[in-house]
Amino acid sequence: xxxxxxxxxxxxxxxxxxGCRATMTRRAVVETLAGSQRALTPLEIFDLCxxxxxxxxxxxxYRTVEKLEELGLVQRVHQPxxxxxxxxxxxxxxxxxxxxNCGLVTFFSGENEMIEGLMxxxxxxxxxxxxxxxxxxxxxxxxxxxxxKNPQFNR
Amino acid sequence: xxxxxxxxxxxxxxxxxxGCRATMTRRAVVETLAGSQRALTPLEIFDLCxxxxxxxxxxxxYRTVEKLEELGLVQRVHQPxxxxxxxxxxxxxxxxxxxxNCGLVTFFSGENEMIEGLMxxxxxxxxxxxxxxxxxxxxxxxxxxxxxKNPQFNR
DNA sequence: CTGCATGCAAAGCTTTTGCAGGTGC
DNA sequence: GCACCTGCAAAAGCTTTGCATGCAG
Numbered sequence: 001x002x003x004x005x006x007x008x009x010x011x012x013x014x015x016x017x018x019g020c021r022a023t024m025t026r027r028a029v030v031e032t033l034a035g036s037q038r039a040l041t042p043l044e045i046f047d048l049c050x051x052x053x054x055x056x057x058x059x060x061x062y063r064t065v066e067k068l069e070e071l072g073l074v075q076r077v078h079q080p081x082x083x084x085x086x087x088x089x090x091x092x093x094x095x096x097x098x099x100x101n102c103g104l105v106t107f108f109s110g111e112n113e114m115i116e117g118l119m120x121x122x123x124x125x126x127x128x129x130x131x132x133x134x135x136x137x138x139x140x141x142x143x144x145x146x147x148x149k150n151p152q153f154n155r
Numbered sequence: 156x157x158x159x160x161x162x163x164x165x166x167x168x169x170x171x172x173x174g175c176r177a178t179m180t181r182r183a184v185v186e187t188l189a190g191s192q193r194a195l196t197p198l199e200i201f202d203l204c205x206x207x208x209x210x211x212x213x214x215x216x217y218r219t220v221e222k223l224e225e226l227g228l229v230q231r232v233h234q235p236x237x238x239x240x241x242x243x244x245x246x247x248x249x250x251x252x253x254x255x256n257c258g259l260v261t262f263f264s265g266e267n268e269m270i271e272g273l274m275x276x277x278x279x280x281x282x283x284x285x286x287x288x289x290x291x292x293x294x295x296x297x298x299x300x301x302x303x304k305n306p307q308f309n310r
Numbered sequence: 311c312t313g314c315a316t317g318c319a320a321a322g323c324t325t326t327t328g329c330a331g332g333t334g335c
Numbered sequence: 336g337c338a339c340c341t342g343c344a345a346a347a348g349c350t351t352t353g354c355a356t357g358c359a360g
Contacts, residue, residue, distance in 0.1 A: 021334050021339060042325085057342045062325065078289075083238045084324080097283055108277050114269050119292060122263050127297030128252055134233075136289045137274060142282030176314060176359050197350085212317045217350065239349080 007088065008034040011073050018071060028053050029064040038103040039077035039085035077105065078136070095135040101144035162243065163189040166228050173226060183208050184219040193258040194232035194240035232260065233291070250290040256299035 004012070008031045012022045020026070028049040033040060040048070042065060046058045065086055068074040075089040079098065087105050094107040119130045159167070163186045167177045175181070183204040188195060195203070197216045205211045220241055223229040230244040234253065242260050249262040274285045 019339090023334070023340060025341070055342070058324095059326085059343085060341060063340085078233045078238060083233060097277060097281055097285070099283065100286065106281055106283070108281065114273055118269060122252060122292060123294075126252055126261055126263065127300070128254065128261070128292070128294045129300050130252070130292050130294035131255065132293045134289065134291045134293075137277060137283070137285050138287045138289075139278070139283045139285035145282070145284050174314085178315060178359070180316070210317070214318085214351085215316060218315085 004031065005034055011068065014071055014073060015067065018067075020067060025049070025053060025056055025060045026064050028056060029061055030068070033065070033068065033074055033086060034088055036087065037105065039079075039087040039098075039105055041082075041084045041086075044085075078134075079138075095137070097137045097139070099141035099144055100138050101140050104141045104143075106141070159186065160189055166223065166226075169226055169228060170222065173222075175222060180204070180208060180211055180215045181219050183211060184216055185223070188220070188223065188229055188241060189243055191242065192260065194234075194242040194253075194260055196237075196239045196241075199240075233289075234293075250292070252292045252294070254296035254299055255293050256295050259296045259298075261296070 004027070008027070011030045011034055012027065015026065015030075016022055029045055032045050032048045042058065042061045045065070046056060046061045049061065050056045065074060069076065069086070072089055074086045076083060077085045077087050077096065077098070079085070090107040090109075092109065094109045097106040097108055098104070115133060115135065119133065122128070123130050159182070163182070166185045166189055167182065170181065170185075171177055184200055187200050187203045197213065197220060200220070201211060201213045201216045204216065220229060224231065224241070227244055229241045231238060232240045232242050232251065232253070234240070245262040245264075247264065249264045252261040252263055253259070270288065270290065274288065277283070278285045
């Protein structure tokens, strides 16, 4: 690893503050996940890390991702194609916008009043006490919308 | 099976219209899923069916659920605790409201304009072409909100 | 009778666990 | 030097596949 990104650094400090050691393998997982714009599966993280750290084990990826998720630094991304992938968590509660072509994940936080209103309304109609919500949008990101850039991609 | 519910009947006809035979084991899976207010995992369906049909195999449950999902009669439910459970699909696109205590699933369809507006706004801000969305609310249903009915349940 | 459906067994994956050796601090 | 971390191997789940038999139409 040549240089540690600010986000990866923050994660490592957070791990240390929680009694974890900043080992080389953890740095690799942290750097990979902190630097990704796509949600990555444990196996993808493993492959990416292994290109730098020859003896990286898949088990270590699972254990590190588990810790990062516990600390709220990373979150699981649910998609129609599967729910094994993880991405750096946003600050505060945010919603996900996922590109169905390239996998780019973008967070958005706007329209919270709208959602609050919806929750109130549904609560009144259904009798439920609503505690949390998931909102995700799926589509094609700006780059993938442009046919010229993605000739293989049919819309 | 004493009597087939209207919904189960509709599903069986739909299966037949798609070249599937209405076997006893399929009837059992269909009746179980069509009659459930909770999302059920393949294993749960298997156990429920097996109480009636002794030689039911788990494999058959997987194969039947797969067919029902293909036909859009059943949909997978994603939850923090896992994404293996299925429930009867709603007519048209609807959103889910899930009880975190008893698992009761309620659909709601209101506020589509609100969500359309949100999608337009996010689309303009992000440059994404938005194709679909997932919205789920989690909370406690009317029954589970009442402490008297659920003394074991801490809120 | 014909061909789809079924259960069993086995294979294939993903994820977790046990453990002896290694490493950060 | 101590405690935590690691990779390996194995176990544990969950899901799919192959195949001979069974059953619906």
